[in-house]
Amino acid sequence: MQSDSRYPLASDRSERPVEERSHFDRRHPVSAVAARLCSPDHAGRPVGGPACGRCWERAIRDDERFVIEFDVPREVKRDPMLVDDIAVQLACQGEPVRLTAVELRTAVSRLVGQGLDRSEIGRRLNRDAAMIGRVLVTLQAMATAAETQAAKAAGQAGEAVPAGGEAA
Numbered sequence: 603m604q605s606d607s608r609y610p611l612a613s614d615r616s617e618r619p620v621e622e623r624s625h626f627d628r629r630h631p632v633s634a635v636a637a638r639l640c641s642p643d644h645a646g647r648p649v650g651g652p653a654c655g656r657c658w659e660r661a662i663r664d665d666e667r668f669v670i671e672f673d674v675p676r677e678v679k680r681d682p683m684l685v686d687d688i689a690v691q692l693a694c695q696g697e698p699v700r701l702t703a704v705e706l707r708t709a710v711s712r713l714v715g716q717g718l719d720r721s722e723i724g725r726r727l728n729r730d731a732a733m734i735g736r737v738l739v740t741l742q743a744m745a746t747a748a749e750t751q752a753a754k755a756a757g758q759a760g761e762a763v764p765a766g767g768e769a770a
């Protein structure tokens with residue numbers, strides 16, 4: 603087909619759609635976090651986008667603070683949202699493995715699931731107990747955001763609301 607030959611740029615574009623996309627889309631490292639924080643009723647949330655500007659900002663700030671506070675690598679060659687399960691497993695066994703932010707959270711939540719307390723988790727992951735406490739706070743905030751989302755979705759699906767609740 604030669605009909606498009608006058609518009610080589612158009613066909614070139616169609617082969618590389620990634621470069622046409624917004625920087626703040628689902629490929630962004632903190633996209634999943636931003637999406638978890640955000641709610642469909644937030645103002646300015648782009649159609650089809652994972653989150654509104656405020657939630658993007660919060661996710662990016664939280665991530666930055668996490669990187670600094672927990673001394674995790676900022677530059678990672680692989681997908682920063684991807685969890686290296688072997689690395690997490692080794693870290694949980696007390697091996698000196700350098701974890702990314704998301705892997706550290708995964709390791710902490712895994713050890714909590716095994717019933718270990720903060721100081722034992724800290725010993726395994728070579729962090730002090732106070733740091734582990736702060737990771738737990740982050741994890742709880744994430745879980746709460748996810749629960750709020752789920753509750754909203756359930757409410758929209760017409761699920762019963764406890765009696766006595768009044769409309770705001």
Ligand SMILES: [Zn+2]
Pocket residue numbers: 639640641644647653654655656657658
């Ligand atoms: Zn939002």
